[in-house]
Amino acid sequence: MLHTLALFLLCAGPAAAIQCTEMPGELKQVDAGSGEVYGVNKNDNIYHWESNKWKQLSGKLSHVTVGPAGVWGVNSGTNVYKWQDNKWVHMSGALKQVDAGGDKIVSGVNVHDSVYCLNKEQILSQSSDVTYTDIEGSLKYYTCGPLGCWGVSSDNKIYYRYDVTPTACQGSRWREIWGSLVMVEVGTDGSVVGVNSAGKAYIRAGITAENPIGTSWTKLAIGFSASHVTYDAGDLWLITPKGVIYRCEINDNQCTVTPGNLKQVDAGAGEVYGVNDNDAIYHWVNNGWKQLSGKLSHVTVGPAGVWGVTSENHVYKRQDNNWVLMSGSLKQVDAGGDKILSGATGEDLISCLNKDQTRSTAVDLNYNSIEGSLKYYSCGPFGCWGVNKDNKIFYRYGVTPTACQGSRWQQIPGGLVMVEVGADGSVYGVAEGSVYKRDGICANNPIGTSWIKLGLSFTAKHVSYDAGELWVVTNTGDVYKCEVKV
Known part of the structure; x- marks a missing residue:
């Protein structure tokens, strides 16, 4: 089913028309990065978007991620897995959410909302026993990109992490960003998107290398309620509370x-x-x-x-x-x-x-x-x-x-x-x-x-x-x- 939706950039005035296509299947979480898309459904089945359709992979995961650091996931028991040689390899660590979108670093949070990351040397290692770096603070969701990392806390406050590098993934300091989100994702190109408790989707405007925190949140009038969002290479992927999947592409610039x-x-x-x-x-x-x-x-x-x-x-x-x-x-x-x-x-x-x-x-x-x-x-x-x-x-x-x-x-x-x-x-x-x-x-x-x-x-x-x-x-x-x- 093809839906043409008006995407109103509220702080910019005119609407930019996009086309959102309802995709086959149902998912509870999706992640796009490095030109790839992965997702999991309510039964923790794992799927990879290939040739315009979902291909089921072996295994069970509650959250999956793809990016410059590869393909990673965690299961309902907080076990961490990495996709290597077409199979899931059990890695050390315990996380409930994981992100591979940084510059060959992995980040995530555990069930106690403690924040962790893996430096590039750990990602490139073939060892399953990896060494995590602790990051001060408490977050329920944490995601990284080329211009830094973003996270949300248990009370839906938004934070940005400065000075994250491949060899010092812990960064240096936090800055609270105005607004409220239940989850946030950073694209491979540095774009930041998120969803609030009311199911509204937002994109961060004004992000540059000189101003990595951007300037404001722009509400996306997509016409349906969202529970999860991710962005890569011009495509916005959204999941509704009922598991319906939408892929939105630019139609008018x-x-x-x-x-x-x-x-x-x-x-x-x-x-x-x-x-x-x-x-x-x-x-x-x-x-x-x-x-x-x-x-x-x-x-x-x-x-x-x-x-x-x-x-x-x-x-x-x-x-x-x-x-x-x-x-x-x-x-x-x-x-x-x-x-x-x-x-x-x-x-x-x-x-x-x-x-x-x-x-x-x-x-x-x-x-x-x-x-x-x-x-x-x-x-x-x-x-x-x-x-x-x-x-x-x-x-x-x-x-x-x-x-x-x-x-x-x-x-x-x-x-x-x-x-x-x-x-x-x-x-x-x-x-x-x-x-x-x-x-x-x-x-x-x-x-x-x-x-x-x-x-x-x-x-x-x-x-x-x-x-x-x-x-x-x-x-x-x-x-x-x-x-x-x-």
Whole structure:
């Protein structure tokens, strides 16, 4: 059954239309992350969303989670399990709720509302005897993302945890956030959604890397009561008190023009940078463009930091608020991979830097050559995408932080003049002035299934996506910010 619902952004005025589809089956809890969706029903049966249907897995769990840390779950006896080699492995610990959405960390709470987490080294270990880190405080639900962790207490108060990292998952301090929720979830891109005691769903507005707690709660007028919510890669999954499952997708995009004029823009890791026709560099700060020193013809921001190239193909990295000249020659550069850097040269040759090179403070870097010829190359968590001089589209398999060159190419149907990959794996591109999104992308199917044309009212030449916001530069240099998350 297909329901078209008006999603009223109450603090923004106009409604953004979305389509919510009632999905088969019944669940009591669902979690989406890293392009995957898992859920459990009232009988604690476990399900995985595959090929547009639920596939039951072996075992029993009362709560399941999926994210950068993998697939984890807990059963009604508070036993903790991790999905390894297509089976559930019993891990040490006792939790009633668990979350794998952080930067390869796991977090959760026990029956006494004590809060715990596992550092990245514990997640990567093959051992079932893992060492948990205690976190002060008391919460009934705790969830993490790239910009920090959120939780709710037994009296439905909301808290944010600062300074959570892969090696110090305990963070540093709490901050109470205004509002009241019974549960909260953080998306892979940092989006925060939740449900209150009245069954109303909310999304946190204004979240950025500079302001990870956001600015306000926006009520989602979805037309039904919700008991659980999760968000990933543009899809909002909701469970009603009766176990009905809804999947909501954007159908119409709220776009507002921003001040200024640019030729290229890049969004990633909660930041946005751009350059204009004069190669002046700008950073989006406090809802306005702040000019930075220097000249660049192309700029990028992502997990690998802030990088750029000049019209002479010199490569620069932003370090200590300065542009530092690095070795190499590129005309286009991308920092959106898992702390790797990729790009194309003036001759359409393809190069990349492994994670150890992007994290180094050295200026003399060792680039890896990639076979093939592309004019634009962009990476994300599920691999890399590029287009060649004939506007043919290609996907690169086997890309990792330590082997950024990947293993092989696959041509993707369609034609684009440029392509960008978001931090959550979303892929957008431009063709003949129209913007397209790749549908069906997930960890199991990183190339997706088809291209969806977005119904924008202007002619685009460049596009970038991060944290629910699509940034579009028109052929006249106008810059639009489109809200494409629910």
